Amino acid sequence: MSEHLPDALVQPARFAFTEANQAAAQQIIAKYPAGRQRSAVMPLLDLAQRQEGWLSRAAMDHVADMLGVPPIKVYEVATFYTMYNLKPIGKLHVQVCTNISCWLRAAPEVVRAAREVLGVEFGQTRADAKATLSEVECLGACANAPVMQVGDDLYEDLTYDTAKAVLEALMRGDKVKFGSQSGRQGACPAGGPTTLKPKPPAEAAKETP
Numbered sequence: 001m002s003e004h005l006p007d008a009l010v011q012p013a014r015f016a017f018t019e020a021n022q023a024a025a026q027q028i029i030a031k032y033p034a035g036r037q038r039s040a041v042m043p044l045l046d047l048a049q050r051q052e053g054w055l056s057r058a059a060m061d062h063v064a065d066m067l068g069v070p071p072i073k074v075y076e077v078a079t080f081y082t083m084y085n086l087k088p089i090g091k092l093h094v095q096v097c098t099n100i101s102c103w104l105r106a107a108p109e110v111v112r113a114a115r116e117v118l119g120v121e122f123g124q125t126r127a128d129a130k131a132t133l134s135e136v137e138c139l140g141a142c143a144n145a146p147v148m149q150v151g152d153d154l155y156e157d158l159t160y161d162t163a164k165a166v167l168e169a170l171m172r173g174d175k176v177k178f179g180s181q182s183g184r185q186g187a188c189p190a191g192g193p194t195t196l197k198p199k200p201p202a203e204a205a206k207e208t209p
């Protein structure tokens with residue numbers, strides 16, 4: 001077994017989807033053409049992870065069984081993508097991107113803030129299980145670098161100060177507005193839009209007295 005698979009001591013003996021998730025799993029599988037059901041492996045792994053917080057060996061075996069594929073086919077997928085957690089993680093999963101765009105835009109400062117607030121290094125979970133810190137390679141929001149992801153939400157255009165403020169608030173249990181933390185709209189230039197500035201004719205006509 002790969003060293004990336006989890007410690008046998010934390011492995012539950014069995015896994016089963018809840019009734020609601022079992023129905024959701026069947027709906028996911030039904031989206032794929034006959035004979036291609038194995039393509040449902042990624043959404044099923046995601047569903048299992050959302051149910052348990054991480055992907056146990058038993059959960060992967062269960063998904064393999066549902067799809068009628070050898071377990072190794074599921075392990076191959078689960079160990080390839082960093083989105084799957086192969087061991088238990090903290091309540092908050094903080095993933096900081098250190099790939100090229102984020103690095104050039106001061107990702108090390110975001111890493112510094114995360115280490116300070118969470119008190120752990122990459123790959124570690126706090127002793128109180130409140131948070132896990134992970135290093136990831138591109139979160140797909142390079143135009144708003146540097147970026148970190150907490151749970152399903154992206155926090156963009158970070159600095160040391162804003163990253164620290166976001167993480168401190170999340171650790172207190174406060175809600176934080178996700179997206180750009182510099183106030184810019186989406187991924188438009190920092191100084192405001194440079195194209196498509198005139199209003200569409202129909203909208204402009206409405207404003208004409």
Ligand code: FES
Binds near residue numbers: 098102103140
């Ligand atoms: S390099 Fe960080 S989001 Fe792409």
